[in-house]
Amino acid sequence: MPNTLTLRKLLDLAEKKSKESAKKLGKLNFQHLEAEKKLNLLLQYRQSYQTRLQNLSQNGINHVELQNFIRFVDKLDTAISEQRLAVKHAVNSRNTGNSEYQSCQRRLNSYDTLSQRYKKTEQLIQTKAEQKELDEFISNRFIQNNSNNEK
Numbered sequence: 001m002p003n004t005l006t007l008r009k010l011l012d013l014a015e016k017k018s019k020e021s022a023k024k025l026g027k028l029n030f031q032h033l034e035a036e037k038k039l040n041l042l043l044q045y046r047q048s049y050q051t052r053l054q055n056l057s058q059n060g061i062n063h064v065e066l067q068n069f070i071r072f073v074d075k076l077d078t079a080i081s082e083q084r085l086a087v088k089h090a091v092n093s094r095n096t097g098n099s100e101y102q103s104c105q106r107r108l109n110s111y112d113t114l115s116q117r118y119k120k121t122e123q124l125i126q127t128k129a130e131q132k133e134l135d136e137f138i139s140n141r142f143i144q145n146n147s148n149n150e151k
Contacts (some may be wrong), residue, residue: 007115014108023100028097032090038085046076
């Protein structure tokens with residue numbers, strides 16, 4: 001069985017790593033949410049410009065304005081594509097961070113279980129030693145009482 005100090009150090013280290021991975025996962029979740037917000041904002045912006053273009057087209061638009069709108073919408077489409085990649089990257093990073101966190105939690109739980117077993121074993125050994133001591137004391141008392149009664 002490992003000694004208490006070694007087990008305590010392992011447990012402390014596992015707790016520290018678990019807390020660090022939880023913080024990292026929190027940051028990754030935040031980054032993912034921000035990337036999705038930005039994507040949704042770009043999509044809304046594109047939809048708004050598409051609607052404006054349709055309205056202007058119905059009322060008549062000159063060739064230069066149409067070209068400018070088309071170029072701008074193309075740039076928005078490029079930004080949307082890039083942001084979709086950013087969201088995908090954020091999802092992958094978050095999934096990796098989640099796996100790391102779960103791994104740290106399993107390790108922490110394993111060390112905690114081992115620590116609890118070790119404590120129970122130590123407690124059992126101590127209880128048996130105390131019982132043995134009590135049995136010897138009672139036995140000695142009994143022998144002393146019997147020898148005093150025989151006199």
